[in-house]
Amino acid sequence: MTRSTLGALLLFLLAFSVPLVAQIQPIPNGNIQPVPIPGGDLVPGYGIVNSFVPGPPGQTPPFDPIGAEPNVITNFKGLVAMGYTSGLTTMTSDGKQYAVITDIRVYKGAYTGGKAGDFGQPTAGATMSALSGNPEEYNDPENSVFVEI
Amino acid sequence: MSSQLHDFSPYLLPNGLFWTVKVPNSALTINADGSISLHLVDVPVDDAFTFPPPVQAVPGISPIQLIPAKLSLDITYLKGGNRRHVRPTSHDPLSPLNWAGTMWDSTNSGRFSLSYDDGSFSASGNFASAGNFGEMGFERNGVFSHDEDSNENEEKSTFLEAAPILSPHAVVNSVPKTERTVLLKGRVPVHVNE
Numbered sequence: 213m214t215r216s217t218l219g220a221l222l223l224f225l226l227a228f229s230v231p232l233v234a235q236i237q238p239i240p241n242g243n244i245q246p247v248p249i250p251g252g253d254l255v256p257g258y259g260i261v262n263s264f265v266p267g268p269p270g271q272t273p274p275f276d277p278i279g280a281e282p283n284v285i286t287n288f289k290g291l292v293a294m295g296y297t298s299g300l301t302t303m304t305s306d307g308k309q310y311a312v313i314t315d316i317r318v319y320k321g322a323y324t325g326g327k328a329g330d331f332g333q334p335t336a337g338a339t340m341s342a343l344s345g346n347p348e349e350y351n352d353p354e355n356s357v358f359v360e361i
Numbered sequence: 362m363s364s365q366l367h368d369f370s371p372y373l374l375p376n377g378l379f380w381t382v383k384v385p386n387s388a389l390t391i392n393a394d395g396s397i398s399l400h401l402v403d404v405p406v407d408d409a410f411t412f413p414p415p416v417q418a419v420p421g422i423s424p425i426q427l428i429p430a431k432l433s434l435d436i437t438y439l440k441g442g443n444r445r446h447v448r449p450t451s452h453d454p455l456s457p458l459n460w461a462g463t464m465w466d467s468t469n470s471g472r473f474s475l476s477y478d479d480g481s482f483s484a485s486g487n488f489a490s491a492g493n494f495g496e497m498g499f500e501r502n503g504v505f506s507h508d509e510d511s512n513e514n515e516e517k518s519t520f521l522e523a524a525p526i527l528s529p530h531a532v533v534n535s536v537p538k539t540e541r542t543v544l545l546k547g548r549v550p551v552h553v554n555e
Contacts, residue, residue: 251455280457287503295495299488
């Protein structure tokens with residue numbers, strides 16, 4: 213392999229490795245922390261999960277009431293998409309085929325979360341409300357994208 | 362009904378935020394036809410096997426066993442008909458009905474691949490709404506839920522104007538019959554196979 217060919221290969225690998233490293237932005241390290249919705253479903257044996265299960269008209273449990281909150285983040289304003297799906301695995305390491313069920317939700321928008329406040333004296337991290345993003349334009353590049361999987 | 366054998370999710374943040382990750386804006390594409398596409402690569406998730414997860418026979422620090430894995434997926438949401446305006450009908454902060462917005466029925470479909478970090482299990486496949494419920498649109502909750510000016514802004518959105526009207530149940534319900542179920546998320550009320 214010539215030096216130029218090797219260089220091209222390394223560039224190719226670098227180009228495709230950067231998104232893998234940078235894609236997930238750890239929420240606990242963020243400046244303004246999103247806050248979970250205060251309500252949610254009470255799951256026996258587990259407790260309250262801060263998420264609802266929206267459903268269609270004419271629904272029956274385990275859906276929540278018609279028009280139930282689809283978001284898991286409170287003080288949020290923006291785009292929301294969600295849906296339940298089913299499918300099949302096409303390949304598995306154990307050679308078996310599995311049915312697949314998903315509920316993947318996407319949120320893009322502004323939110324009011326919590327950040328460490330300035331109270332004029334050192335604190336343990338006491339929070340104050342802070343706005344993240346632009347609530348007047350859901351597609352503002354300053355707005356955040358969250359995915360619930 | 363099949364039994365659940367796997368349950369992949371980012372699991373819970375210490376603050377209770379439910380199975381959520383933050384991704385860069387570049388992961389989400391909002392298309393001119395009103396659809397949106399999400400592309401995720403190697404999202405750290407855990408396999409909790411079921412939801413609620415089983416308690417470990419010999420508990421460690423965590424009472425449940427979580428197997429670290431990586432998930433990649435592509436998913437596209439299509440806006441359908443049946444636009445509805447949502448208004449808060451409760452002031453109870455814990456209520457599911459304390460939010461506002463404009464929502465449409467939607468369908469979605471995609472493909473995924475995942476593998477345990479230790480390489481002992483991997484799977485890939487496809488998924489689609491198949492007649493199950495989905496919705497997309499604009500919402501306001503919490504401190505924004507009573508922002509009345511937002512109604513007009515939502516109506517003016519180019520995203521809303523461009524979106525085609527599709528049947529929310531255009532995809533025929535074709536839930537397959539298989540022996541096993543691997544969930545990307547538990548407690549999902551889809552039409553499951555008999």
